Amino acid sequence: MSAVNLTNTDFQEKVLQEERSALVDFWAPWCTHCRRISSAYDKIAEQYGDRLLVGKINIDEEPQLADRLQIEVIPTLMLFKNGKPVDSVVAPESKAQIEAFIQRNA
Amino acid sequence: MEHIYDMVIIGGGPGGYTAALYAARSGLEVVVLEKLSAGGQMALTTQVDNYPGFDEGIDGFTLGEKMQAQAERFGAKTEYAEVFRTDFQRKIKEIETSQGVFYGRTVVIASGAGPRKLGIAGEKELTGRGVNYCAACDGMFYKGKTVAVVGGGNSAAEDALLLARICEKVVVIHRRETLRAEKVYHDPLIRMKNVEFCWNSTVKEFLHREKLTGLRLENGKTGEETDLPVEGVFISVGRTPVTELFKGQLEMDAGGYLIADETTRTSQPGVFAAGDVRTKQVRQIVTAAADGAVAVHYAEEYLAGKRACSNASVFRV
Numbered sequence: 001m002s003a004v005n006l007t008n009t010d011f012q013e014k015v016l017q018e019e020r021s022a023l024v025d026f027w028a029p030w031c032t033h034c035r036r037i038s039s040a041y042d043k044i045a046e047q048y049g050d051r052l053l054v055g056k057i058n059i060d061e062e063p064q065l066a067d068r069l070q071i072e073v074i075p076t077l078m079l080f081k082n083g084k085p086v087d088s089v090v091a092p093e094s095k096a097q098i099e100a101f102i103q104r105n106a
Numbered sequence: 107m108e109h110i111y112d113m114v115i116i117g118g119g120p121g122g123y124t125a126a127l128y129a130a131r132s133g134l135e136v137v138v139l140e141k142l143s144a145g146g147q148m149a150l151t152t153q154v155d156n157y158p159g160f161d162e163g164i165d166g167f168t169l170g171e172k173m174q175a176q177a178e179r180f181g182a183k184t185e186y187a188e189v190f191r192t193d194f195q196r197k198i199k200e201i202e203t204s205q206g207v208f209y210g211r212t213v214v215i216a217s218g219a220g221p222r223k224l225g226i227a228g229e230k231e232l233t234g235r236g237v238n239y240c241a242a243c244d245g246m247f248y249k250g251k252t253v254a255v256v257g258g259g260n261s262a263a264e265d266a267l268l269l270a271r272i273c274e275k276v277v278v279i280h281r282r283e284t285l286r287a288e289k290v291y292h293d294p295l296i297r298m299k300n301v302e303f304c305w306n307s308t309v310k311e312f313l314h315r316e317k318l319t320g321l322r323l324e325n326g327k328t329g330e331e332t333d334l335p336v337e338g339v340f341i342s343v344g345r346t347p348v349t350e351l352f353k354g355q356l357e358m359d360a361g362g363y364l365i366a367d368e369t370t371r372t373s374q375p376g377v378f379a380a381g382d383v384r385t386k387q388v389r390q391i392v393t394a395a396a397d398g399a400v401a402v403h404y405a406e407e408y409l410a411g412k413r414a415c416s417n418a419s420v421f422r423v
Binding site: 031035036040043073090093096 | 233
């Protein structure tokens with residue numbers, strides 16, 4: 001199972017209105033570092049999929065959403081609990097760093 | 107007993123995956139430990155035009171993925187693991203990672219090198235949004251704009267010259283009073299009309315909103331600070347190998363590169379160094395790939411030697 005592609009509508013329903021925690025990767029096709037994390041991020045979705053929703057949002061397709069969440073630099077991974085953003089990490093350099101981020105907020 | 111691989115490869119760039127390909131095709135059981143994604147440094151390059159076989163050029167990230175897929179077709183494994191500690195002293199080498207401990211009869215270190223960073227706040231976040239390390243890769247994004255080059259060596263001078271042909275204006279920022287670059291690079295640069303120099307200066311701060319808007323410079327002699335508006339900066343202050351983990355275990359030169367000749371053998375038997383991490387003259391994708399193939403040849407020789415020894419001892423018993 002790879003990371004789920006989320007639109008603005010999905011985001012409202014699956015992230016903001018859910019009690020389940022969600023991890024969202026804000027990315028764009030032109031961002032080289034975003035591409036670099038994509039396969040490790042899919043692995044994260046596989047490993048943590050039973051505990052949290054692992055999704056991604058293309059900021060070129062959902063610019064208002066990125067603006068509202070004040071995403072200034074990509075890739076930004078943001079963790080939501082009870083529909084609220086609780087923490088974020090910018091441009092992680094390894095899969096281990098993403099996992100440490102998840103565990104820190106567990 | 108824990109699982110023991112014939113070969114554990116640290117790093118999934120061209121050196122690592124070529125070693126994986128050759129090892130897997132030779133019937134060795136091999137795993138590549140990669141912390142983020144295949145390709146290494148070349149994954150950040152949008153166009154690779156000097157790797158043979160791709161007449162139209164190829165995107166570096168895609169080339170990395172292809173090298174991974176090719177090695178995996180023959181049974182090589184990949185683990186997205188960050189290496190924390192290694193122990194190469196014994197016959198079975200131990201590599202402790204974020205995904206557990208891996209054991210190998212041989213190890214190929216292909217952890218690569220990276221551009222040396224300035225070490226200023228926001229540097230990582232602004233990379234690709236005004237902060238760059240490769241003029242040949244990203245220079246075209248700044249066509250007709252004003253950019254700065256930080257550094258005074260040959261590669262900084264070469265970058266500045268390349269950018270001067272593309273950009274409106276290039277400002278070279280160097281902490282000394284003259285360039286360290288050789289005359290052959292120096293002279294043409296001085297002659298360019300759109301190149302300016304900021305001597306005795308260092309970058310103190312990146313000025314930015316979403317993207318870089320300028321640099322705050324400090325003059326090392328007077329202590330005076332000035333703001334220089336630029337849309338991009340190219341940092342060219344040398345490269346640094348990823349060898350921190352191996353200090354005290356493997357011999358390195360003053361720059362931190364693993365000492366190994368064209369056989370890729372390091373100071374520790376059974377441990378090989380492939381690609382940019384090794385002491386060598388030419389650091390290119392194609393030479394890293396070549397190292398990978400060579401490392402497997404000498405690893406096989408090492409393994410064959412080991413087996414012969416253990417058989418001999420069996421006979422004695």
